[in-house]
Amino acid sequence: MVKASDFKGKDVLSMRDYGREEIDFLLDKATEMVPVAEKGSTLLRGKILATLFFEPSTRTRLSFESAMLRLGGSVTGFSDPSASSVKKGETLEDTIKTVENYCDVIAMRHPEEDAARRAAAAAKIPVLNGGSGSGEHPTQALLDLHTMKYAKGKIDGLTIGLCGDLLYGRTTHSLALALNHFDVELYLISPKELTMKPDILKDLKMKHTATTDLKKVLPKLDVLYDTRIQKERFADPVQYEKLKDAYIIDPKLVKSGKQDLVVMHPLPRVNEITTDVDAMPNAWYFRQVRHGVYVRMALLALVLGAL
Amino acid sequence: MVKASDFKGKDVLSMRDYGREEIDFLLDKATEMVPVAEKGSTLLRGKILATLFFEPSTRTRLSFESAMLRLGGSVTGFSDPSASSVKKGETLEDTIKTVENYCDVIAMRHPEEDAARRAAAAAKIPVLNGGSGSGEHPTQALLDLHTMKYAKGKIDGLTIGLCGDLLYGRTTHSLALALNHFDVELYLISPKELTMKPDILKDLKMKHTATTDLKKVLPKLDVLYDTRIQKERFADPVQYEKLKDAYIIDPKLVKSGKQDLVVMHPLPRVNEITTDVDAMPNAWYFRQVRHGVYVRMALLALVLGAL
Amino acid sequence: MVKASDFKGKDVLSMRDYGREEIDFLLDKATEMVPVAEKGSTLLRGKILATLFFEPSTRTRLSFESAMLRLGGSVTGFSDPSASSVKKGETLEDTIKTVENYCDVIAMRHPEEDAARRAAAAAKIPVLNGGSGSGEHPTQALLDLHTMKYAKGKIDGLTIGLCGDLLYGRTTHSLALALNHFDVELYLISPKELTMKPDILKDLKMKHTATTDLKKVLPKLDVLYDTRIQKERFADPVQYEKLKDAYIIDPKLVKSGKQDLVVMHPLPRVNEITTDVDAMPNAWYFRQVRHGVYVRMALLALVLGAL
Numbered sequence A, B, C: 001m002v003k004a005s006d007f008k009g010k011d012v013l014s015m016r017d018y019g020r021e022e023i024d025f026l027l028d029k030a031t032e033m034v035p036v037a038e039k040g041s042t043l044l045r046g047k048i049l050a051t052l053f054f055e056p057s058t059r060t061r062l063s064f065e066s067a068m069l070r071l072g073g074s075v076t077g078f079s080d081p082s083a084s085s086v087k088k089g090e091t092l093e094d095t096i097k098t099v100e101n102y103c104d105v106i107a108m109r110h111p112e113e114d115a116a117r118r119a120a121a122a123a124k125i126p127v128l129n130g131g132s133g134s135g136e137h138p139t140q141a142l143l144d145l146h147t148m149k150y151a152k153g154k155i156d157g158l159t160i161g162l163c164g165d166l167l168y169g170r171t172t173h174s175l176a177l178a179l180n181h182f183d184v185e186l187y188l189i190s191p192k193e194l195t196m197k198p199d200i201l202k203d204l205k206m207k208h209t210a211t212t213d214l215k216k217v218l219p220k221l222d223v224l225y226d227t228r229i230q231k232e233r234f235a236d237p238v239q240y241e242k243l244k245d246a247y248i249i250d251p252k253l254v255k256s257g258k259q260d261l262v263v264m265h266p267l268p269r270v271n272e273i274t275t276d277v278d279a280m281p282n283a284w285y286f287r288q289v290r291h292g293v294y295v296r297m298a299l300l301a302l303v304l305g306a307l
Helices: A020-039 A058-070 A092-099 A115-122 A138-152 A170-179 A214-220 A237-247 A251-255 A285-303 B020-039 B058-070 B092-099 B115-122 B138-152 B170-179 B214-220 B237-247 B251-255 B285-303 C020-039 C058-070 C092-099 C115-122 C138-152 C170-179 C214-220 C237-247 C251-255 C285-303
Strands: A048-053 A074-078 A105-110 A127-132 A159-163 A185-189 A207-211 A223-226 A262-264 B048-053 B074-078 B105-110 B127-132 B159-163 B185-189 B207-211 B223-226 B262-264 C048-053 C074-078 C105-110 C127-132 C159-163 C185-189 C207-211 C223-226 C262-264
Touching: A020 A138, A020 A285, A048 A058, A048 A092, A048 C058, A058 A074, A058 A105, A058 A127, A058 A138, A058 A285, A058 B048, A058 B074, A058 B092, A074 C058, A092 A105, A092 A115, A092 C058, A092 C285, A105 A115, A105 A285, A115 A127, A127 A138, A127 A285, A138 A170, A138 A223, A138 A262, A138 A285, A159 A170, A159 A214, A185 A214, A207 A214, A214 A237, A214 A251, A262 A285, A285 B092, B020 B138, B020 B285, B048 B058, B048 B092, B058 B074, B058 B105, B058 B127, B058 B138, B058 B285, B058 C048, B058 C074, B058 C092, B092 B105, B092 B115, B105 B115, B105 B285, B115 B127, B127 B138, B127 B285, B138 B170, B138 B223, B138 B262, B138 B285, B159 B170, B159 B214, B185 B214, B207 B214, B214 B237, B214 B251, B262 B285, B285 C092, C020 C138, C020 C285, C048 C058, C048 C092, C058 C074, C058 C105, C058 C127, C058 C138, C058 C285, C092 C105, C092 C115, C105 C115, C105 C285, C115 C127, C127 C138, C127 C285, C138 C170, C138 C223, C138 C262, C138 C285, C159 C170, C159 C214, C185 C214, C207 C214, C214 C237, C214 C251, C262 C285
Parallel strands: A048 A074, A048 A105, A105 A127, A159 A185, A159 A223, A185 A207, A223 A262, B048 B074, B048 B105, B105 B127, B159 B185, B159 B223, B185 B207, B223 B262, C048 C074, C048 C105, C105 C127, C159 C185, C159 C223, C185 C207, C223 C262
Antiparallel strands: none
16 A cells, blocks of 8 residues: 555656556545635645756746645756856765755756766755656656546546657657556557657556557547647658648648547647647646646655655 | 726836826836835745846846835846746747746846737736847836835826937936926926937927037936947047037036926936936936836736735 | 944944954854754844845855745845846946845855945945855855864864865865954965965964975864865966875775864865765865855854844
8 A cells, every 4th residue: 555655755756666556646646736726725834855957947946836835845956057067077966965955855957867876875865856867857758648537537437649749749759658557558659750659669557559640540539639740850852742731730620639638748849739739628738737746746745754 | 097907907108108197106106115125025936037138238137126026025036048948939829828837926128129018918917028139128117206206205296307419318308208298397407419309309298408519408407318329320529529428427517407306317327427417316316226126026916916 | 352242233344353252153043043044034024135246156156045045035136247237237236236236235246356345334234244256255154163063062272274275265264264353273285386375374373384295284184174275276287196196085084084184174175175075074165165154154144133
C-alpha cells in the first residue's frame, strides 16, 4: 500500500521509479489539489522552493512556482543560467550543496541528461526534476496522465494516439513509458523519418501500432496527444511539405473523430493545431497546463511531508 | 454611479476606456491605499500576480510587484523576454492562455502596440497593461493624475505644463488625454521639432497653448510635468545645443515659478532636472513613484474583486 | 551597551563601522536566528526586501532572499543589471530613490567600490551591502565569524590560517580586519605572488605570520580559511605549477591537522579542496553557507526594527 509518507523527503527524478500503485496514488493526490488550487492553502507556509533553471523554461518554472505559492509557500531561485555561479566554474554538486541551505525543496531544469540525478545525490533536501536534457521530465508525464484521467474519468481502456515527432519528442517517450502501467492501446502516428525512438519502442508493453496516417486512425482514438514536427528534422524538404499537412489538426479533422475525443499537446505549439480548434470542447491542451499545477502541488506537498 | 464591482474581472488596457467618473473613482480608491501601503494588508492573500515583461522595465515591474506584495498577494513571472517561450515561436495568445493557469491576474509590458489588447482578448483573467509599444501606459497616466491630485488637493482648476519631448514621449500623450476629463489649462512646452503629436493634439478639449519658452510660461503653472529630450531627435545639433539649456530645470528656474509649483517627471531622468532640485519641496518626481504603487494596489484589488 | 534599536533604520555597509561590542551583538542575534530559520517566523510579514543585483551573484542574492522569506517577509528586485533602468542612463542614486518606494529594505551588489555607500546616502530606507566592487562585503565577514564561533564555541584564543589568494581575495581582507577585534593569532598562507594586500596587512593588530608553507603551519591551526588561487595571477606558469599542489586541501592534509580543525571556504571552489574532504566532520564550507542566512536574518530583522 503506497502512502503519503513514502514520498516524504524523496526526490522526483524519473517515471521509471514509479509503478502503477505509485502513479495512481500521485494522480489521486493531484486530484485532491484541484479545489485547493482554487481556494488557496497555507499547507506549505514557511517553506521555500528554489527553482534552479539552468536552461530557460517559463512554462515549467512558472508552473512549479504557482504550485508552491498556491500552497502558501514561497519561492526563490534563478531562471537564467548566466546569473548562476556555474560560470565561475562551480560544479553542479557544489551549487546544489550551497542552494539547499536557502530552501526546503529544489525544482530544477538542466541541459544535461543526468543532472537531476546528480543533484539529487548531492542534496539532502528533495529535488524535483523539471526536465534534464533530452531525458526525463516526470512531472510532464504525470500531468499528461492526470489530464487524461480527469478528461475521460479513467486511463485504462483508452485508445491513445501519440502523434508528431516520436523520435525526438521527449514528452511522448515519458508518456509512452508511463502508459505501460495501464491497459491502453497506442497508435504511434508519425512520418517515417520520426517514428518512435527504438529505445522506447522496445520497452512498450501495451498493444501498439505504428502508422503514418493520422486521418485513418483518428476515428479510433479516445485521446490524441499531438506534438510539434520540426522541419529541420527532414533530409528531404519535399518529403516534409508532403507530410506536414497530414498532421495539421483542424476542426474538420477533430470532427472526424469521436465526439468526446480529447486533444492534448505539451505546448508550445506552432501551427500543428489550428487556433480554431481552441474553442472546441475537445481542446484540452490549455487545460492540460493547469493539471501541471495540480500535479506539482501534490508532489511539493508530498516530498515536504505535508500530506 | 461607478462602483467597485464594475472593475471585477476587467482588464485595464487604455485610459480611453475611462470617463471622468471612472477616473475619479480609481483615484479615490488609490487614495484609500495610502495607509494600506504603509501598514500592509492581507486583502489579496492567496492571489498570484504574473508579471510578464517582454521588454525590460524595472520601474513598472517592481511597482506592480510591490503593489501585489503590499496587499498580501504573491508574484511570479519573467522579466526577460529571452527566457520566455516566445523564442520557441509561441504566439502571445498561446503564452497568455498558458500563463493564466498559473495566476489570477497578469501585468504585462510588450514592445508591440496592440499586445495588451490581444492578451486581454486571449485571457480569461484580468490583464493590466504595463506599457505596450509606443502606445498606452494607463497606470502611468493614473499615477500622474493621482500625484497631482494628492499634491494639489484637486485637478480641476490647475494650470499644467507638459514639457520636453511631446512628440515621442508617450507619458505626455496619455496624461494629456486623461486631462481632457478635467477643467484644466495646458501649456505644451517643447522645441518646435518635438511639438505635441498631431494625433493627440487634435483630440485635446481643454484650453491649450503651445510654446517653446519654458521660462516665460513657468510662472503661470501649478504643475510642471517634465520629460526627457533626446539629442538624437534633432536633425541639427546646433539647434539642440541652443534649446537644451532652455529646458534644464534647476532651483533658480523652480524659484521663478509659484511657491507651491509641483515638479513631476515620469523618470528615468538624465540631466533635464538638476539634482539640487531633488531636496526642494516642489520636487514630486520621486514621490510620484510611490503613487504608482497606490494606483496599482487599487487596480489589483478592484480587478480581483477584493474591494 | 549595544542594543537592537541601535541598528533600526541603519545601513550595513562596512565591517569598519563596527567595534567588538557591535560584532558580538550581531553574532548573538544571528545565533538566535538558528531555531527561527528552522521553524520559520512571521516577524517581517508585510515587509518587502528589494534585491538589487547590478552584478550577478546567485549565492548572495538567494541568501538574502531566503533570510527574508524565513522571517515571513517578501522579495522583489532584479538579478540582471541589463534589465534595470541603468542602461537608460539613470544614476545609481535615482534608481535607489525610485526603488525605495517599492520596498522597506534594499540588499544590493554593485561592481563599483563606493556604490553601497552612495546608495545608502541616497536612500531613506536601510541599505545592506551585498558586495561592492573589490571592496567591502560585510555580511560575508559576519557569516565567516559566525561560522567560526558556532563551530568552535568562541573566536578568542583561536589560531586561524587564511590561505590562498590573500592579495585579491576580498573575503580574506574583510575577515582579517574583523578579526582585529578578537584575541586571535593569524597565519597568512599564500604564494609570495599573492601575499596579504599591504593596505590590509598594515592595519592588522593581532599577532600574524606570513608563510608559503601550508603543510608546515597546518598542525597549529584551529581554523583553516581557504580561498581560490587563480592561475592567471601568476606571471610565471612554472611558479604556479610548483605552488598549486601545496595548496590543494585533501583528506590527508586535513588529517595532518588538529582533530577538530575547521575548514572554511567562501565558495565557489574549483579544485582547491578535493571533494572527498566534503564528508569529513572538519568540512564547514557548506554549513558556512547556512550561517549566511542566519546573519542576514538577524541584520534584516534589526534594521527593520523587528527585534
